Amino acid sequence: MSDHDITYYFKCLIGGALACGLTHTFVVPLDIVKCRAQVDPKEYPSLGAGIKKTLAAQGAKGLTIGWFPTLIGYSLQGTAKFGFYEMFKDVYANIAGDNAYKYRTIGYSLASASAEVIADVFLCPFEAVKVRVQTSKVGTFPTEFGKAFNAIYATEGASGLYKGLAPLWARQIPYTVMKFVAFERTVEAFYRYVFTKPKEQYSKAQKLSITFASGYIAGVLCALISQPADTMVSKLNNVKTEGGAFAAMSLIYSQIGFSGLWRGLGTRILMVGTLTGLQWWIYDSFKTAVGLQIAQGFKQK
Secondary structure, eight states, X not given: XXXXXXXXXXXXXXXXXXXXXXXXXXXXXXXXXXXXXXXXTTTOOSHHHHHHHHHHHHOGGGGGTTHHHHHHHHHHHHHHHHHHHHHHHHHHHHHHGGGTTTTHHHHHHHHHHHHHHHHHHHHHHHHHHHHHHHHSOTTSSOOSHHHHHHHHHHHHHHHHHHTTHHHHHHHHHHHHHHHHHHHHHHHHHXXXXXXXXXXXXXXXXXXXXXXXXXXXXXXXXXXXXXXXHHHHHHHHTTOOOXXXXXXXXXXXXXXXXXXXXXXXXXXXXXXXXXXXXXXXXXXXXXXHHTTOOSSOOOOOO
């Protein structure tokens, strides 16, 4: 049985909010260019060109559009993603009993997927607003959060805020499974093959450096596995159809094809690798600050 109590999980919830909210807000300029490249690749053919065009049209403020729904949405998502991951990890470990370590990859996968299902329900309406304000033509849609939220709700109702939930799950669940499994196993590999001394002999700074490196590697893999669904989310929140989300996705795919799903991949790898590495670093730094152990995977008995 797990010896974690409610205080442990509460601290993990806070750490998750900080990890996801701060990092996603930090990379908003990259996110804006990435989303616009996915929606309008002719106008935003590359990262450099996209930044230059945005600055010319909207000034420096143009690279901060959507920061508020990003901060709130991803703080809520991070709370559920990391906090419930720790809870579900203990639940599945208890179910597996003595076989928990043997089947740890399955345990990490189930725990992270279960947590992400919940996390995306919190994120979805804020993601819908964020994408719409970032990708709408300049002057055609409000950029302030309250006005943008009301504009979507007034014309499309609650379904307009949640029509992206299915593709969001399609993007985020594989992304999160890769994020947690790759991180846990990369940390394990580092300590097994590279940093082979007992873990307690390494300083906190060294451990957190291993955390960041493992998170960055996991982030690159996350970007690759979730790119098609990410493109679909960006496009979906920018189109209107009478047939709902699945009709919209069919229409989008008919327009952009398979290759179009990979637009903006280079920018996204840079963005996701950086923010994932930072997320794990912030999360484990917070855990260290409040007296919790870092990078705690299933233990071998």
